[in-house]
Amino acid sequence: MAAMASRGHGRTRAGGFTLVELLIVVAIVAILAAIAIASYDWAVRKARRGVAQACLTETAQFMERFYAINLSYAQDNAGVPAPAPDCSQDVDDHYVIRFAGPPTATTYVIEAVPQGGQQRDTLCGTMSVDERGVKTPAGDCWQ
Numbered sequence: 001m002a003a004m005a006s007r008g009h010g011r012t013r014a015g016g017f018t019l020v021e022l023l024i025v026v027a028i029v030a031i032l033a034a035i036a037i038a039s040y041d042w043a044v045r046k047a048r049r050g051v052a053q054a055c056l057t058e059t060a061q062f063m064e065r066f067y068a069i070n071l072s073y074a075q076d077n078a079g080v081p082a083p084a085p086d087c088s089q090d091v092d093d094h095y096v097i098r099f100a101g102p103p104t105a106t107t108y109v110i111e112a113v114p115q116g117g118q119q120r121d122t123l124c125g126t127m128s129v130d131e132r133g134v135k136t137p138a139g140d141c142w143q
Helices: 002-009 019-070 116-120
Strands: 095-099 109-114 127-130
Touching: 019 095, 019 109, 019 116, 019 127, 109 116
Parallel strands: none
Antiparallel strands: 095 109, 109 127
C-alpha cells in the first residue's frame, strides 16, 4: 500500500500540446496553404487562357466564313468593313480580343492581349492567330 500512496503524491503531467508543437503545425499548414494558393492561381490563369484561345479560334472561323462569302477579309461585297472580334463576356475582364491591324483583302491577325491579373501569365502573354491558322506563341501555350 505504501507504494501506491507515493504514486498519487507525485507531479502529474497535464495532457495537451506544447507551444513548440503548435507552432510547428501552424508553420506546416501555412506552407501547404501557400502551395495550394499558388497552384489555384496558376490553374485559374490557365483556364482563362483557354477561354481566350477559344475566342480567338471562334473569331478566326468567323473571318473564314466572311472571306468565303465576300472573297475578302477586309470588307464585304457592299464595302462594309469586317466586324471587330466579339467574344463572350467571360474574356472581357482578362483579355482584349482585337485585330492586330486592319484586315486586308487576303490577311488578318487576331490577338488576345492579357489584362489585369492575367498579365502574370508569363508562359503565353499576347496570343494571336492569323488567316493561315498560325498560332503564336508556339509551344506549350496552345494545347
